[in-house]
Amino acid sequence: MQKSIDEAARILMDSRMTIALTGAGISVESGIPDFRSAEGLWATYDPAEYATIQAFRNDPEKVWRMLREMDEVVGRAKPNEAHTGMGELEQMGCLHCVITQNVDNLHQAGGSREVIEYHGNSSTLSCLWCGKQYRTEAKRGEIPPLCECQKVLKPDVIFFGEAIPEYAMRRSFELASSAEALLVVGTSAVVSPANTLPSVVKRNRAKIIEINKERTHLTDTVTDIFFEASAGKVIPQLVAAIRERKGSDG
Ligand SMILES: [Zn+2]
Structure with a gap:
């Protein structure tokens, strides 16, 4: 070597x-863990159901069940x-x-x-409706995290179906x-x-x-x-x- x-x-x-x-x-x-691996997120959460932009728009609270797990793993990683x-x-x-x-x-x-x-990057969240952005850190206690306009925030990661x-x-x-x-x-x-x-x-x-x-x-x-x-x-x-x-x- x-x-x-x-x-x-x-x-x-x-x-x-x-x-x-x-x-x-x-x-x-x-x-x-690699999301695609046996220990990864997609083994528990079908990405078609939890990781498409359409799924988020239809039922953001449901998608946040997966995002919370992702955030726990990513949030403690160094x-x-x-x-x-x-x-x-x-x-x-x-x-x-x-x-x-x-x-x-x-x-x-x-x-x-x-x-x-x-x-994208999971350390910030954005509102799809009014565009306001927040630090993920600052919203960690809220489930699901809400914008001041009361809509559910989306992490600034690219979902399936997004460019x-x-x-x-x-x-x-x-x-x-x-x-x-x-x-x-x-x-x-x-x-x-x-x-x-x-x-x-x-x-x-x-x-x-x-x-x-x-x-x-x-x-x-x-x-x-x-x-x-x-x-x-x-x-x-x-x-x-x-x-x-x-x-x-x-
Ligand atoms: Zn908003």
Whole structure:
């Protein structure tokens, strides 16, 4: 593994523009099970019944039974070493932006400043009727949380049936088309639009470094360096290797 760490560190140091694509896998070590896994939310709550925008509009109180569970799990989660390591990579100038499919706010909590969220963020709530926004924290005691206009608030996460935010789409594809390296972390990148980013970066012969606990469809097609390991183990080693090189490069 050390040889691959050194190689990956060199890629990250040489690249003038590196972006990361992350998914549920990076937050599992923070105690948030992948919604799609056997322990995940969708095992208990059928997403067709609880996670579509139509379901929310029809019966927001019912959907809040699922959201309360999500909020409990996400609310007590703390960034792990992969999140904080990516924050450090950004500070060192070796990572320019994180594009995430997660809604848990853990990249920001881990020190990343440039974060594009495909699926929104659960740390705020908005009113679909009057547009007022609240911190989730401030509404934690209310079940369901209500706007001052008395309507039920919706977390600012993208429900099934809602579009990926226009800005997130545009910005991530702009960055991908000029990226020289892509770090894929904790995602099999099968859900749109995340599934098209690797091929976009590959068009300019960018290097792809993949960190996943299992092989994915990327591993044998576009990935240059594959770490079959948890991100919490690999990313701190990358950070250490880059620090060491920066030290010796003067
Ligand atoms: Zn309102």
